[in-house]
Amino acid sequence: MSTEQTVSGNFLRTIIDDDLASGRHAGIVTRFPPEPNGYLHIGHAKSICLNFGLAQQSGGRCHLRFDDTNPAKEEVEYIESIKESVRWLGFDWGTHLYYASDNFEQLYQWAEYLIQQGKAYVEELSAEEIRNHRGTLTEPGTESSSRNRPITESLDLFRRMRGDDFPDGARVLRARIDMASPNMNLRDPVLYRIIHAPHPHVGDAWRIYPMYDFAHGQSDAMEGITHSICTLEFEDHKPLYDWFLDNLPVPCKPRQYEFARLNLTYTVMSKRKLHELVNSGTVSGWDDPRMPTLVGIRRRGFTPEAVRAFCERIGVGRSDSWIDVSILEECVREDLNERAPRALAVLRPLKLVIDNYPESQVEEFEAANHPQKPEMGSRTVAFSREIFIEQDDFEETPPKGFFRMTPGTEVRLRYAYIVRCTGVIKDEQGRAIEVHCEYDPASRGGSAADGRKIKGTIHWVSASHSIDAEVRLFDRLFSDPNPDRGGADYRQFLNHDSIEILPAAKLELGLASADSRQRLQFERLGYFRPDPRDSAPGKPVFNRIVTLKDAWTKK
RNA sequence: UGGGGUAUAGCCAAACGGUAAGGCAACGGCCUCUGACGCCGUCAUCUCUUGGUUCGAAUCCAGGUACCCCAGCCA
Numbered sequence: 001m002s003t004e005q006t007v008s009g010n011f012l013r014t015i016i017d018d019d020l021a022s023g024r025h026a027g028i029v030t031r032f033p034p035e036p037n038g039y040l041h042i043g044h045a046k047s048i049c050l051n052f053g054l055a056q057q058s059g060g061r062c063h064l065r066f067d068d069t070n071p072a073k074e075e076v077e078y079i080e081s082i083k084e085s086v087r088w089l090g091f092d093w094g095t096h097l098y099y100a101s102d103n104f105e106q107l108y109q110w111a112e113y114l115i116q117q118g119k120a121y122v123e124e125l126s127a128e129e130i131r132n133h134r135g136t137l138t139e140p141g142t143e144s145s146s147r148n149r150p151i152t153e154s155l156d157l158f159r160r161m162r163g164d165d166f167p168d169g170a171r172v173l174r175a176r177i178d179m180a181s182p183n184m185n186l187r188d189p190v191l192y193r194i195i196h197a198p199h200p201h202v203g204d205a206w207r208i209y210p211m212y213d214f215a216h217g218q219s220d221a222m223e224g225i226t227h228s229i230c231t232l233e234f235e236d237h238k239p240l241y242d243w244f245l246d247n248l249p250v251p252c253k254p255r256q257y258e259f260a261r262l263n264l265t266y267t268v269m270s271k272r273k274l275h276e277l278v279n280s281g282t283v284s285g286w287d288d289p290r291m292p293t294l295v296g297i298r299r300r301g302f303t304p305e306a307v308r309a310f311c312e313r314i315g316v317g318r319s320d321s322w323i324d325v326s327i328l329e330e331c332v333r334e335d336l337n338e339r340a341p342r343a344l345a346v347l348r349p350l351k352l353v354i355d356n357y358p359e360s361q362v363e364e365f366e367a368a369n370h371p372q373k374p375e376m377g378s379r380t381v382a383f384s385r386e387i388f389i390e391q392d393d394f395e396e397t398p399p400k401g402f403f404r405m406t407p408g409t410e411v412r413l414r415y416a417y418i419v420r421c422t423g424v425i426k427d428e429q430g431r432a433i434e435v436h437c438e439y440d441p442a443s444r445g446g447s448a449a450d451g452r453k454i455k456g457t458i459h460w461v462s463a464s465h466s467i468d469a470e471v472r473l474f475d476r477l478f479s480d481p482n483p484d485r486g487g488a489d490y491r492q493f494l495n496h497d498s499i500e501i502l503p504a505a506k507l508e509l510g511l512a513s514a515d516s517r518q519r520l521q522f523e524r525l526g527y528f529r530p531d532p533r534d535s536a537p538g539k540p541v542f543n544r545i546v547t548l549k550d551a552w553t554k555k
Numbered sequence: 556u557g558g559g560g561u562a563u564a565g566c567c568a569a570a571c572g573g574u575a576a577g578g579c580a581a582c583g584g585c586c587u588c589u590g591a592c593g594c595c596g597u598c599a600u601c602u603c604u605u606g607g608u609u610c611g612a613a614u615c616c617a618g619g620u621a622c623c624c625c626a627g628c629c630a
Contacts, residue, residue: 009569035630070629127628134626138557141626172628182558184626193628212630236559236625260561260623271630313578315568319561320623327566327579337592372592403590412588446588457588524589552590 010316028060036078038271043262049311052091064093071199085294122157140180217241221250231261266476301529301545306335341369345522349388357385382465403456412457418443471505
């Protein structure tokens with residue numbers, strides 16, 4: 001059934017396979033149920049890949065359902081962005097797009113049904129009073145006098161709640177379960193509250209809105225969901241989830257299963273904190289390339305393939321886990337190494353003059369677009385007497401093991417010639433501003449005529465055959481692996497060097513017309529792509545997606 | 556302190572009573588016109604801990620310990 005890639009089993013896969021094998025279910029139906037109150041992030045990607053992936057692998061289907069039960073926090077903007085991000089990740093819900101709000105009438109009827117059964121009642125205590133009645137983790141709650149209100153009275157009150165007879169907060173509908181339950185969720189949870197706010201999907205049709213607990217399971221049931229997969233913190237809600245399904249005439253009984261949410265190092269994932277980063281101007285927006293949002297990593301240049309590979313690689317379990325962000329970066333490298341054409345670019349230019357090269361001469365060298373993939377073709381790059389090399393590739397007094405350019409030794413200019421450094425010109429501060437060298441005319445193309453081995457190869461760009469471009473380098477948003485650690489203010493761990501803008505990098509000519517759909521490897525530097533928002537025709541602004549692995553600077 | 560969870564290598568994660576998969580990282584080596592890529596090798600006598608059952612335990616039982624979640628009219 002599945003392809004050659006052996007997907008290692010996880011506990012959810014096992015449950016589904018068993019259910020299929022035992023005939024408990026003829027087909028699998030899952031759902032991804034975001035609340036449209038913010039943008040999706042990499043943690044959601046894990047859930048999306050899980051839900052859609054599990055359904056896909058078992059020939060079932062996965063629904064996209066908006067859990068839009070709280071109009072005070074939800075917006076159309078988020079609905080659209082979420083749809084866009086799920087599609088970008090590569091998943092298709094087909095015709096199965098749902099909104100919990102489309103079920104409001106049925107949910108309302110079911111709420112009346114519970115009242116009639118004596119299993120729900122209208123409460124007039126304030127939020128604070130309800131809290132005080134709830135008890136604590138170790139002490140049982142106390143029943144409110146509303147609990148024994150006659151059914152007809154609750155029914156009348158509930159209908160008046162719907163009919164807009166009360167202001168926000170004046171009444172709620174509660175389930176009548178057990179104020180002494182050790183599970184706080186069962187201490188007569190609130191089912192409906194009054195909110196006077198326009199709803200992003202159903203407009204002003206309602207004044208009362210169901211709580212998550214009253215909407216989620218029933219919506220699952222109405223959609224015929226077989227496996228309702230959510231994160232661990234909802235485990236305590238499962239008895240409530242089941243209570244509704246057992247006490248209401250629902251068409252089927254989905255089962256809830258929980259998995260551990262994704263935690264990524266050097267970032268934050270809570271919607272509240274992401275909102276704060278955006279609203280405080282710490283980042284430029286939800287799609288800032290440093291953000292863990294899907295719109296952010298998309299703009300940065302990560303591919304959906306890489307994100308999916310990441311979700312596959314990290315696995316699924318029930319123990320709290322912290323995934324190192326370098327695993328995500330490695331997935332991006334693996335994907336881009338295969339498909340990104342190579343190019344030459346110098347980020348921090350240092351002029352190199354080849355003294356014995358004819359003043360006005362220009363040569364063209366052939367450069368492979370991918371060293372392992374001749375089918376990706378080649379291009380020509382212009383070479384002349386004055387070129388730019390990377391500042392990091394020159395050291396007047398090199399550390400041990402350095403085999404780039406240094407006075408007296410030879411180095412290869414990729415695809416061009418072998419040169420020997422003859423000297424350096426420095427400014428008053430002692431910084432190299434111009435390096436001089438002589439080339440070996442017999443090494444045209446980069447290979448020595450006598451077969452001598454040249455250890456170092458550096459990249460370059462011809463001074464008069466290059467364009468200037470802005471290049472943006474991104475680093476982790478936080479300097480601590482876990483900015484949430486110990487309840488401290490995560491903002492104190494902000495990495496103030498998380499973005500570096502290089503205003504005048506030198507790029508080989510062909511890059512002037514680079515399109516934001518292209519992702520390139522700048523040889524020896526990393527993977528880059530033109531920023532889709534800030535690039536202009538003929539004037540790209542490049543984002544560094546991720547660096548190349550570097551065994552040298554690591555030492 | 557009530558309830559619900561989780562503990563297998565630096566980070567994830569398999570193993571379902573039969574003798575600790577795999578990935579990432581790390582380390583050593585090879586290759587190399589990208590210090591990239593690729594390739595080869597090394598990497599848990601042991602599964603939080605203490606006892607017990609068993610011919611045999613990461614798996615079963617009992618007791619500890621640590622960490623996470625729950626007292627929203629959020630999801």
